[in-house]
Amino acid sequence: MEYDTLVIGAGAAGMMCAAHAGGRVLLIDHAKAPGEKIRISGGGRCNFTNLYCDAHAFIGQNPHFAKSALARYTQWDFIDLIDRHGISWHEKTLGQLFCDTSAKDIIAMLRGLLQQAGAELHLQTSVTRLAKDDDGFVATLHDGQNIKARHIVMATGGKSIPKMGATGFAYDIARQFGHRVTETEPALVPFTFPDRRFADISGVACPARVTANGTSFDEAMLFTHRGLSGPAILQASSYWHSGQDITVHLAPDTDLTTILRDKRQTDGKKALTTELARHLPARLVDHLSTQMDMSGRLGDMSDARIKALTHDLQNWLLTPGGTEGYRTAEVTRGGIDTDQISSKTMESQTTPGLFFIGEALDVTGWLGGYNFQWAWSSAMAAARAIEN
The missing domain is CATH 2.40.30.10 (Translation factors)
Structure with a gap:
């Protein structure tokens, strides 16, 4: 099976990227349902962004890395997106924005965008091996099937909340292709x-x-x-x-x-x-x-x-x-070193066609919707680069 883009991880960043990358896109996740962290966040109402979001609210070894993506797809862009889909919201405190009704509204919107874009979503599907060849990449799935894709987007997040399926898989892939992974620890915990x-x-x-x-x-x-x-x-x-x-x-x-x-x-x-x-x-x-x-x-x-x-x-x-560790941590501090990642496109500078987005990177936001905004912004940076 051949695709233009294979997105691994159907969380916030993965769904957003797959819905906007263009071409033939396959989005896979080992979970039974997409967007599980969205569903449980904010007491079930999803603190989806923050009015005051900018790079000052993010930490990592390169504090400037997040600036480009955040500036090119802002909180106002995401607010405009949910407004166009009729999702009502309110501000709680300190610029934190929540859905009025349910976080499931965000998931439904993203699933609708995937369907509209013609992107395929395969759940309970995992990758056991990823290799590079002359035409792009070959991903071997758990059932032995091979998927060929010109672009791979790693959107599997960090280690936080393992009961929801979180693993260090993105870090393993990053190391496989020569990227350094900084020390990771539970954060917002x-x-x-x-x-x-x-x-x-x-x-x-x-x-x-x-x-x-x-x-x-x-x-x-x-x-x-x-x-x-x-x-x-x-x-x-x-x-x-x-x-x-x-x-x-x-x-x-x-x-x-x-x-x-x-x-x-x-x-x-x-x-x-x-x-x-x-x-x-x-x-x-x-x-x-x-x-x-x-x-x-x-x-x-x-x-x-x-x-x-x-x-x-x-x-x-x-x-x-x-x-309390990764069991209750909302995010993972640290991750894939951003030194060899393009801050404009999220593409690996050593392996063209390989992208890393969202929490997997060494970019950690404050509590209050900042990490979701990073998911949207980094996803759009990769999607726009792939689409073009």
Whole structure:
């Protein structure tokens, strides 16, 4: 069987590319259904892009690599696409856009685009061998069938959420054709602590500024039986490395020093913990009172003690034991080194006709729709190059 393009991986990037590459396209995936990560994302409503998406929200060894694709197929282009297909959406916070009804609307749109383009979709189909020949590539499928194609697009993603079929297959193919793969780690993932120190306040959430490796995020933080989660923690995890501390600044938008000093004058008989519980969750205050001196009344506190306490609350150093791993990680940090990949087309610079798109590359976006936008943008970069 001969095709112009074989796209391996029917996730967000693979479906988008196959629908726009032109010519005779075959899209395959070993899963039973396409777009599974789309389906489960955003609580089932798919955080499909972000209004503020640009290259500053992506990390990788080459921080400039994502700029070209993101600039040539933007969040506004994808918004226009779903608008034309009648998919209603809303902004939640920080520019995060979600479907009003269901993530399945996005999958249905992409499947419709595939059908409209005449692209074939074969599910429960996997590649066991990929070889280059004079005419292009030969892919041997699990049933022994050979597929010939002029172009191969690897869109199989990273290692995150293996229960949904994630593997390192794209990395294996990249290495086979001489590409380096950077160290990969779970990202956008909760932290764990071996002593389960927050089990007594599991379920408590509060605003926080969480800093890892000099990068800070102001969002909600959630205490869990296993450790820490919530958007601020997930964001910080992309910058954290094993053994490092994180810094938690509680109540980042509140001037606790001034508040405690003022309350000392007007309500000195009030217990310190009572006042703190007006600005932090009461269960968190109880938990912290076992580690920090929160005894006594406001009227008995000196300026020095107030300053020391607020410093501790705003510079809470914690050392996670690890993360929950690929099992719950939303994305994979690291991946195929971009040094030998064209930032304009996503084509291998050593093996013409071979493309890598989406999460498989060493491009990791922030939480909030950025990684889906990278899927759309990198897919369109490859599709346009193939079509032309």
